[in-house]
Amino acid sequence: MKSKLVQLLRENQGFFLSGEKISIELNCSRTAVWKHVNALRKEGYVIEAVSNKGYQLMQNEDLLSKHAILSRVKDNPLFHHIAFYDSVTSTNTIAHKLINEDVKEGVVVVADEQTAGKGRLGRKWASPKRSAIAMSIILKPKLDFRQAPQLTLVAAVAVTRAVKIVTGLELEIKWPNDLLIKGKKVCGILTEMQADSDRIQSIIIGIGLNVNQQHFSEELVDLATSLQKEGDRVFDRAELIAAILKEFTWLYETYITKGFSFIKPLWEAHEITIGKEVVARSASNTKTGIAIGIDEEGVLLLQDDDQDVHRIYSADISFEN
Amino acid sequence: MKSKLVQLLRENQGFFLSGEKISIELNCSRTAVWKHVNALRKEGYVIEAVSNKGYQLMQNEDLLSKHAILSRVKDNPLFHHIAFYDSVTSTNTIAHKLINEDVKEGVVVVADEQTAGKGRLGRKWASPKRSAIAMSIILKPKLDFRQAPQLTLVAAVAVTRAVKIVTGLELEIKWPNDLLIKGKKVCGILTEMQADSDRIQSIIIGIGLNVNQQHFSEELVDLATSLQKEGDRVFDRAELIAAILKEFTWLYETYITKGFSFIKPLWEAHEITIGKEVVARSASNTKTGIAIGIDEEGVLLLQDDDQDVHRIYSADISFEN
Structure with a gap:
């Protein structure tokens, strides 16, 4: 009501x-x-x-509430159950708890604020009150667990398209999970799963998007940006969330019914790593070469000076100048 | 005390x-x-x-208690924290809850009875009171999630060795997770994980072992057996649990420090699928061929009549006669 x-x-x-x-x-x-x-x-x-x-x-500051989101997703066939919180440690952590309570596919956890937002490899992700989007989508696809990284790429395409539709801004995708504007990070995607050796039991796609932040700390100002800084206006977070869910819905259904090969070209169209000389740093080693593409599992293919192709499962990518 | x-x-x-x-x-x-x-x-x-x-x-029936297990694992460097329950839905489910409460690596969940034990692909696994072992090991290895199935194979070797040491009985391993005696199932291993695209966050190895069951239902009697039925005596479950944990500890440490190639030959020594003509049935298709081995990720390699080799990630294996 x-x-x-x-x-x-x-x-x-x-x-x-x-x-x-x-x-x-x-x-x-x-x-x-x-x-x-x-x-x-x-x-x-x-x-x-x-x-x-x-x-x-009346016109007001960007308020986020369960009702603001629900009123915009009521026609979404997959995502119409919103678990909304004013403040959480991390929406992915809440999603894990909900999964252990056996929630159905399609629940979306949204919080106005994260106090301990998670990035890749145990890193922190800031989602300050009243300005950022912190959301986690719960899915239960019948897929082999090796396909899970593909869903990060599906989500990257969904966010890129939704931001373009709502704000007009063009995002760049940097493998595996960063979305940038002019080289500065505006969004991160953290995909977590519960799986057994046969299949994915449930998957959580966490999306952290910088929307209306006006200021970043000195150490972040050269690395991060927000939609407001780049677009010079305040954006409605509920509208962005609904747009992301809408884009994700059809992309996910296409992915499930037709396969990753239908998503790959959409992802590649926005990707900035492929074709460049990059450095891939992981905990155990560093490899330099040309990023020649991704394979059918979403693994980055790096060709070194000896023309050997390495499969990069997990790394931080930086560009050679 | x-x-x-x-x-x-x-x-x-x-x-x-x-x-x-x-x-x-x-x-x-x-x-x-x-x-x-x-x-x-x-x-x-x-x-x-x-x-x-x-x-x-005094001599008594096979009683399982936290103290009975603790008194036998006190020298184990990895597994000395036992979470013991008289009755649970499934030890893997309890392990998931403990992980969300952030328990450390090395916790072992043991229950005298499971009321909703889990097998592969949503199947049931019976662990009746006072006769079966139902245990789940919690680990947090720094591994890529694609390596998770290897830990099922490490556990299969550990159980096979422990059963041989305690009972003298020889188990046969059937890819991916069955342990048999003379073709009848005596143990199942269900490996579940929480992971992100970069690494395993935590892994649960659930082991269900039929120890002192004397009778199986009509539908199971030709498919399942117990150590007691095969060895003609009652075995001490706490002793078996401690032996499994002891074997697993050194195998796991070898695996982590030296890699899967040191485990693979131990696994192959007990395996009964490799070299045989088998039928691999999954939800989506059925393939027939010779099981020629497993690869470095623990994936089964099946060679068909055209000499094409297929990688089998998940399937039920039966033997062609």
């Missing part, structure tokens, strides 16, 4: 909607409308109420 | 040990000895007490 009310008010932003009109649309009493308006105000929505005119949703 | 007392009584089985002797060995009062004896009796130990003689542990 609350999410329908948010949707109705948003569709009429800039105009007053009478309590009577709303009560008819929502099929409830005018007293109930008043109660829902007050509940939304407690969540932080600024709703003006004027006698004989009705209610109006 | 209780586990030390069990150990002391077991070492002197057939003899009386005076309360005074025990109190000196355990460095506690004779009243404390009496209290611990009573606590052990509540766990089901039959301990005879005679004035002026002392205490004696």
Whole structure:
């Protein structure tokens, strides 16, 4: 009911909607409308109420709430169950807990803030309150566990397309899980799974996206950016989340029904590593060569000076100048 | 303290040990000895007490308790934390929960009974009270997730060796996770992991071993057996658990420090699939051919009539006659 009310008010932003009109649309009493308006105000929505005119949703800062997201994903066939939190350690950690409680495929964990966001290899990822997107998608595909890294690539394509649609900004994909704007990191994807030797039991795709951050710390300012810094305006996080879920839905269904070969060219179209001379650093060694592509499992292929091709499963990639 | 007392009584089985002797060995009062004896009796130990003689542990049915196991693994460098339960749904499920609570490597979950034991591909595995071993080992190796199936093979070698040492019985290994005696299944291994695209975060090796079952249901009697049925005597489950953990410890350390190539020949020595004409059935297809070996990742290699070699990641194997 609350999410329908948010949707109705948003569709009429800039105009007053009478309590009577709303009560008819929502099929409830005018007293109930008043109660829902007050509940939304407690969540932080600024709703003006004027006698004989009705209610109006005012422009406000980028508020994220379960209802704001639900009102935008109601038609999504896969992702319409949102587990929303004001603040969590990390949305992937919450997703692991939900999986142990046996949740179904398609649950999306969203938090306004992460206090211990996770990056690759135990690194930290900052998701400050009221400005970033921290979300984790739970899926249970019937796939061999060796295919899990492909889903990171599916998610990278989904985020790249959604950001383009909502903001007009072009993201660059850097294997395996970084999304950049002009070389600065704007999004990271952390895919985690529970699996046995036969198949994936469940998979968590964590997406951390810098949306409305205006400032980064001195040590990050040359490495990271946000959509707001690059696009010079504030973006609606709920709209971005819904767009990411929408793009992911059709890409995932294409991937499951037709295979990774249908996703690979979409990924390659935005990728900036392939064809370049790169350094691949892992905990155990460093390899230099030309990134000649990815294989069918999403593994990076690196050709060294002796023309030997190495399969890179896990590494940090930097560019040779 | 209780586990030390069990150990002391077991070492002197057939003899009386005076309360005074025990109190000196355990460095506690004779009243404390009496209290611990009573606590052990509540766990089901039959301990005879005679004035002026002392205490004696009587022969009893195969009782499994935390202390019975702890007294036998106290010198194990890796596995000395036992999480013991009388009855659980499945030890792997408990292990998943413990991992989410951030337990350290080396915890072993043991249960006297599983009410919803898990096999491969969502199948059931029966672990009836007072007769079977149901245990799950928690490890956190720094390995690529593609190496996880190798740990199933390490565990298969460990169980095979431990059973031989304790019972004298020879097990046969059938790829990927079955241990058989004369073609009948006596043990299953279910390896589950939590991982990201870069590495394994934690791995659970679930081992279900039929020890003292005397009867199997009509539908299982031709397919399954127990150590008791094959060896014609009751075996001590705590002794078997400790032996499995001891064998696993050195095999695992060899695997981590020297690599899978040191484990592979030990596995192949007990394996019955390689060299045979087999049918490999998976959900999506059926392949027939000669099982010519496993590769470095533990994947089965099947050569068909056209001499093409197929990599079998997941399948049920049966033998062609």
